[in-house]
Amino acid sequence: MKSITGARTGTGxxxxxxxxxxxxxxxxxxxLIYVLAALPLDFAGWQALFAPQAVRVLLLLTxxxxxxxxxxGMRDIFMDYVRHTGLRLSLYLVVIVVLAGSVAWLVATLWRxx
Amino acid sequence: xKPSARPVYLDLRRIHLPLPGWVSILHRVSGAVLFxxxxxxxxxxxxxxxxxxxxxxxxxxEAHPLVRLLLLGLIWAGxxxxxxxxxxxxxxxxxGGGLRHAxxxxxxVLLAGGLVALLAAxxxxx
Numbered sequence: 001m002k003s004i005t006g007a008r009t010g011t012g013x014x015x016x017x018x019x020x021x022x023x024x025x026x027x028x029x030x031x032l033i034y035v036l037a038a039l040p041l042d043f044a045g046w047q048a049l050f051a052p053q054a055v056r057v058l059l060l061l062t063x064x065x066x067x068x069x070x071x072x073g074m075r076d077i078f079m080d081y082v083r084h085t086g087l088r089l090s091l092y093l094v095v096i097v098v099l100a101g102s103v104a105w106l107v108a109t110l111w112r113x114x
Numbered sequence: 115x116k117p118s119a120r121p122v123y124l125d126l127r128r129i130h131l132p133l134p135g136w137v138s139i140l141h142r143v144s145g146a147v148l149f150x151x152x153x154x155x156x157x158x159x160x161x162x163x164x165x166x167x168x169x170x171x172x173x174x175x176e177a178h179p180l181v182r183l184l185l186l187g188l189i190w191a192g193x194x195x196x197x198x199x200x201x202x203x204x205x206x207x208x209x210g211g212g213l214r215h216a217x218x219x220x221x222x223v224l225l226a227g228g229l230v231a232l233l234a235a236x237x238x239x240x
Contacts, residue, residue, distance in 0.1 A: 018206065021199050028196075043169040046162060070149045077146060095149070102156045109160040 013072045020069040027062040056110045063106050067099040133220035140224075141198035144191035151188050182238045189234040194227035 038049055050056060074095045082088040131139065161168040175181055201219050204210050210219050 018203065021203060025196060025200065028192075043166045046169060050163060066152065070145075070152065073142075073145045074149055077142060098149075098153055102153045105153075105156045105160060109156065109163055112163075 013075075016068055017072040020065040020072075023065045024062065024069060027058070027065070031059065031062065050110060059110065060103075060107060063103050067103050070099055071095060132217070133224070134216050137198050137201065137220045137223050140194055141202070144195040144198075147188070147191040148195060151191075179239075186231060186235055186238055190227060190231035193230035194223070197223045197226055 034055075035049065038045065041049070050059070075092060078088050078091050078095075082091060158172060162172045163169075176185075201210075201223050204219070205216070210216060
C-alpha cells in the first residue's frame with residue numbers, strides 16, 4: 001500500500017526550495033531597499049509606496065514564493081522532529097492555513113482601495 | 115539481536131556542534147522564526163495601510179523598546195537565514211565543500227549575521 005506520508009522522492013520539493021530561495025534572495029532585499037530608501041514617510045507617502053500596480057504584483061509574487069519556500073522548510077522541520085503521524089499532519093495543516101491565510105490577507109490589503 | 119551498547123548523546127550539554135552545525139541549526143531556527151513573523155508582518159502592513167489612525171498606532175508602537183527588540187531579533191533571523199541559505203546553495207553547487215572552506219564560510223556567515231544585527235541594534239537603540 002502506498003504510504004500517505006511519503007510517496008514522493010522529494011526531488012521536486014528540493015528543487016522548489018532552491019528555486020524560491022534564489023528568487024527571494026533577490027526580491028526581498030530589493031523590496032527592502034525600495035522601502036528604506038523612501039524613509040522617513042508620512043501616511044500618504046507610505047500609501048503611495050504601494051500604489052503602483054507593478055509594486056503590488058511584485059510583492060504578491062514574492063509572498064507566494066515565500067509561502068512555498070516556508071511550506072517546504074516547515075514540512076522538513078516537522079518531518080525531522082515530529083514522529084507521531086497524526087500530530088505531524090495536523091501541524092502541516094496549521095502551516096498551510098497560516099501561509100495561505102497570509103497570502104490571501106496580503107491580497108486583500110494591497111487591493112482594498114481599488 | 116540487540117546492537118552493542120554505543121553512546122547516544124541526547125544530553126544537550128554533552129553535544130558539541132562544530133561551526134557548520136551551528137550555522138545549520140540556526141538556519142533552521144531562524145527559518146521557523148521568520149515563518150511565525152509572516153502573519154505578523156502582513157497584519158502590520160494591513161493596519162498601516164488601512165487609515166491614518168492605524169499608521170500612527172504602528173508608528174508609536176514601533177518606538178517601544180520591546181517592539182524594537184523583537185524587530186532586532188527578526189533582522190538577525192532574516193540576515194542569518196539569507197547568508198546561511200546562500201552558503202547552502204554554494205555547497206549544493208559543490209563549491210566550498212572541503213572541511214577547511216566549510217569551516218571558514220561558517221565563521222563568515224555567523225560573524226556577518228552578527229554584524230548585521232549589531233548595525234541594526236545601533237540604528238534602533240542608539
